[in-house]
Each structure stands twice: as C-alpha cells, then as structure tokens.
Amino acid sequence: MATINDNYLKLKAGYLFPEIARRVNTFAEANPDAKLIKLGIGDVTEPLPAACRTAIIKAVEEMGDRATFKGYGPEQGYPWLREKIATHDFQSRGCEIEAGEIFISDGSKCDTGNILDIFGKDNKIAVTDPVYPVYVDTNVMAGHTGDADDSGKYEGLVYLPITAENNFTAEIPSEKVDLIYLCFPNNPTGATASKDYLKTWVDYAKANGSVIFFDAAYEAFITNPDLPHSIYEIEGARDCAIEFRSFSKNAGFTGTRCALTVVPKTLTAKASDGSDVELWPLWNRRHCTKFNGVSYIVQRGAEAVYSEEGQGQVKALVNFYLENAKIICDQLTAAGLTVYGGVNAPYVWVKTPNGLSSWDFFDKLLNTANVVGTPGSGFGAAGEGYFRISAFNSRENVDEAMQRITDKFKV
Numbered sequence: 001m002a003t004i005n006d007n008y009l010k011l012k013a014g015y016l017f018p019e020i021a022r023r024v025n026t027f028a029e030a031n032p033d034a035k036l037i038k039l040g041i042g043d044v045t046e047p048l049p050a051a052c053r054t055a056i057i058k059a060v061e062e063m064g065d066r067a068t069f070k071g072y073g074p075e076q077g078y079p080w081l082r083e084k085i086a087t088h089d090f091q092s093r094g095c096e097i098e099a100g101e102i103f104i105s106d107g108s109k110c111d112t113g114n115i116l117d118i119f120g121k122d123n124k125i126a127v128t129d130p131v132y133p134v135y136v137d138t139n140v141m142a143g144h145t146g147d148a149d150d151s152g153k154y155e156g157l158v159y160l161p162i163t164a165e166n167n168f169t170a171e172i173p174s175e176k177v178d179l180i181y182l183c184f185p186n187n188p189t190g191a192t193a194s195k196d197y198l199k200t201w202v203d204y205a206k207a208n209g210s211v212i213f214f215d216a217a218y219e220a221f222i223t224n225p226d227l228p229h230s231i232y233e234i235e236g237a238r239d240c241a242i243e244f245r246s247f248s249k250n251a252g253f254t255g256t257r258c259a260l261t262v263v264p265k266t267l268t269a270k271a272s273d274g275s276d277v278e279l280w281p282l283w284n285r286r287h288c289t290k291f292n293g294v295s296y297i298v299q300r301g302a303e304a305v306y307s308e309e310g311q312g313q314v315k316a317l318v319n320f321y322l323e324n325a326k327i328i329c330d331q332l333t334a335a336g337l338t339v340y341g342g343v344n345a346p347y348v349w350v351k352t353p354n355g356l357s358s359w360d361f362f363d364k365l366l367n368t369a370n371v372v373g374t375p376g377s378g379f380g381a382a383g384e385g386y387f388r389i390s391a392f393n394s395r396e397n398v399d400e401a402m403q404r405i406t407d408k409f410k411v
C-alpha cells in the first residue's frame with residue numbers, strides 16, 4: 001500500500017487567501033453594485049518592459065530557424081545572463097560574486113523552498129513572525145516541524161517577532177539556530193535592513209556555523225543609497241549566506257518566470273561525520289538533477305533588463321509602484337492611520353486603529369471603502385494588529401481606493 005508524506009497533513013489549510021475570498025464574495029453578493037478595489041495581492045499589474053518584450057520576440061524568431069534554434073540549455077543558466085547579473089547586480093556594488101556562483105531558475109518561490117533539499121533534517125530553523133509563508137510551509141513539508149498550535153506556530157521552529165517595537169528587524173535569538181531566513185526589503189512589513197544590522201547576523205552566523213537564507217526579491221525598490229541591496233555587501237557573508245533574487249517584481253516577470261540563487265563557492269556546512277562540505281556542488285547537483293533550465297526565450301528577456309534601455313524601463317516601473325506606495329502612505333496617514341514600510345518597498349504595513357484585530361480592520365475597510373487588503377495575522381501571530389496594503393496596482397485604483405478611505409473611513 002502506498003503511503004503519503006504525513007507532514008503535508010500538518011499544514012494549515014491555506015487559510016488566509018481563501019478566507020479573504022470568502023468574505024469578499026459574501027460582501028459582493030450582498031452589495032452587487034459595489035466596485036471593489038483589491039490592494040491585497042503581491043502580483044504586479046503593469047506590462048513587461050519594452051526591452052524585455054523585444055528580446056523575447058527576437059528569441060522566439062531564433063527558435064523558429066534551424067540555424068539558431070536552441071534545445072536544452074545549461075541547467076544553471078546561459079553564461080551571458082549569469083555574467084551580466086554578476087557584473088551588474090553584485091560586482092558593481094563591491095560584492096565578490098562570480099557568474100559561476102549564480103544559478104538561474106524559474107522563481108524564488110521554488111528556490112527558497114527547494115534549498116532545503118541540501119540541508120539536514122536536524123537543523124534548528126529561525127523565521128521571522130510575520131513572514132513570507134513559503135519559508136514555513138516548505139519546512140513543514142520537509143518534516144522539520146511538529147504540529148501547529150492554535151496561533152498557527154509550528155513546534156520546532158524558532159519564531160523571531162518583528163513589530164514596531166524592534167523596527168521590524170528581528171533580534172538575534174538567545175538559542176542557537178542553524179538556518180535563518182531573512183527577507184529585505186521585507187514582505188509583508190516593507191521594512192529594510194541597514195548594513196550594521198545585517199552585519200550582526202553575518203557575525204552571528206559565522207560564530208555559530210549557521211547559514212542565512214537572504215531573500216532579496218524586492219531589492220530593486222531600495223532608493224536609500226545607504227541601504228545594502230545584497231547580503232554580500234557585508235564582509236564575511238560569502239562564508240555564511242545564500243541569496244535569492246527574482247525578476248518578478250523589478251521587471252514584472254511574475255507570469256514570465258525567471259529568478260536566481262547565489263551559492264558562493266566558499267560556503268560550507270557540516271556533514272554528519274563532522275567534516276566541512278561545500279554547498280555549491282550540492283546545490284549544483286540538486287539543480288541539474290531536478291531542473292532542466294529556464295527557457296532560452298525567457299532568459300533573453302531577463303538579459304534585456306541589463307541593457308541601457310531595459311535599465312531605464314525597469315527603473316520607471318519600480319518608481320511607478322513606489323509612487324503608488326507613497327500615495328498610500330500619505331493618504332492613510334492623513335486619514336489618521338499609522339503606517340510603516342512603503343518607502344523602499346512596495347508594501348505598506350498599517351497599524352490597525354483602536355486595537356482592532358487584523359480581520360476586524362479588514363471587514364471595516366471592506367464595508368466602508370470597499371477596499372480589500374491582507375490581514376497581518378495571516379502572515380504570523382505577531383502580524384496581529386497589522387494590515388498589508390500592496391502598491392502593485394494601477395494608479396487609478398490606488399487613487400480611488402485612497403480617496404474612498406479619506407472620504408468614508410473614520411478612525
């Protein structure tokens with residue numbers, strides 16, 4: 001008789017987005033004329049940059065000609081893309097990352113989950129609370145946790161609260177942890193990390209033999225010149241960190257799919273016999289065995305991000321969403337709400353007023369302004385009392401949503 005991976009039964013049945021959909025549907029049935037504006041989802045709305053489209057179309061034509069047709073490419077990605085990423089995203093910022101340390105993939109979601117394949121079962125794992133749910137669920141699937149308690153916390157994980165009190169930056173835990181997920185600019189709080197702050201984690205990881213998983217999916221939204229874009233801007237990070245990046249949010253590739261993971265060749269972890277083993281060959285083996293590369297067409301599209309034209313267009317796209325975020329921050333503040341994030345990030349993290357729970361605030365916003373956001377408690381117990389508003393939307397929707405909140409929403 002076949003058996004299942006029982007760990008899947010521990011997963012809390014995707015509660016957040018189905019519950020949002022249920023409440024929105026109930027409201028829409030009772031108020032068929034209401035025009036709902038959804039500012040809840042982290043998906044982009046604006047079209048692919050022209051430079052990417054042109055490159056993709058050219059690549060499609062090449063695939064139609066026997067002389068330029070491409071079959072399987074290198075699993076790790078084409079060298080011309082890896083070189084451009086290494087030079088532009090890392091070396092230009094003083095990071096000693098080579099093209100050979102960059103693995104092209106079809107998404108940071110997959111990479112942040114798949115990375116666990118090369119680590120042991122007994123690592124102590126730390127996540128922030130609130131957190132991008134993929135980090136938690138993939139650890140549950142891999143059998144790294146016990147069951148969840150009533151607040152949704154899984155036994156065995158170390159939760160590091162991030163709240164206004166600590167400026168949404170987790171404190172170093174008192175107990176020793178082996179794997180740490182850090183995400184900056186942060187989803188869902190929109191918080192950023194200074195070099196000094198990241199250095200405390202790099203120092204901790206080096207002192208304890210830990211590995212940091214650094215998710216930089218939103219690095220393009222950093223406008224403050226003092227903030228680091230990569231963990232490798234911190235001295236010593238090559239020896240203790242893996243970084244994840246994506247073309248989803250800077251170049252609008254959520255539906256096109258292209259991302260990258262950096263595994264430095266100097267990074268090691270312990271084998272069960274106590275010896276130090278390099279992680280690069282393990283990830284390379286994993287990647288080549290379970291993945292057959294991102295399509296040539298898509299990689300050409302991603303390469304165009306680094307052309308002069310592409311750079312300008314990506315910057316314009318990011319600025320557009322950042323302007324949305326500014327409008328949201330300004331208008332919500334004017335309406336009497338306290339907001340965080342939204343400056344070097346596309347997410348605005350709102351403190352719910354008058355002690356309202358995240359879900360009560362959701363209902364209030366839905367009923368008074370017909371605006372949908374995401375309850376902070378859905379990202380973790382410490383997200384209770386907060387609410388996420390996404391800047392990924394058309395200007396028209398953002399303006400109208402904010403106007404309605406200013407007009408109708410009384411704190």
Ligand code: PLP
Pocket residue numbers: 042106107108109110132183187215217245246247248254258259
């Ligand atoms: N990491 C974070 C923090 C995210 O918020 C997201 C998407 O919302 C991802 C990774 C997923 O990126 P990708 O589209 O490359 O899978």
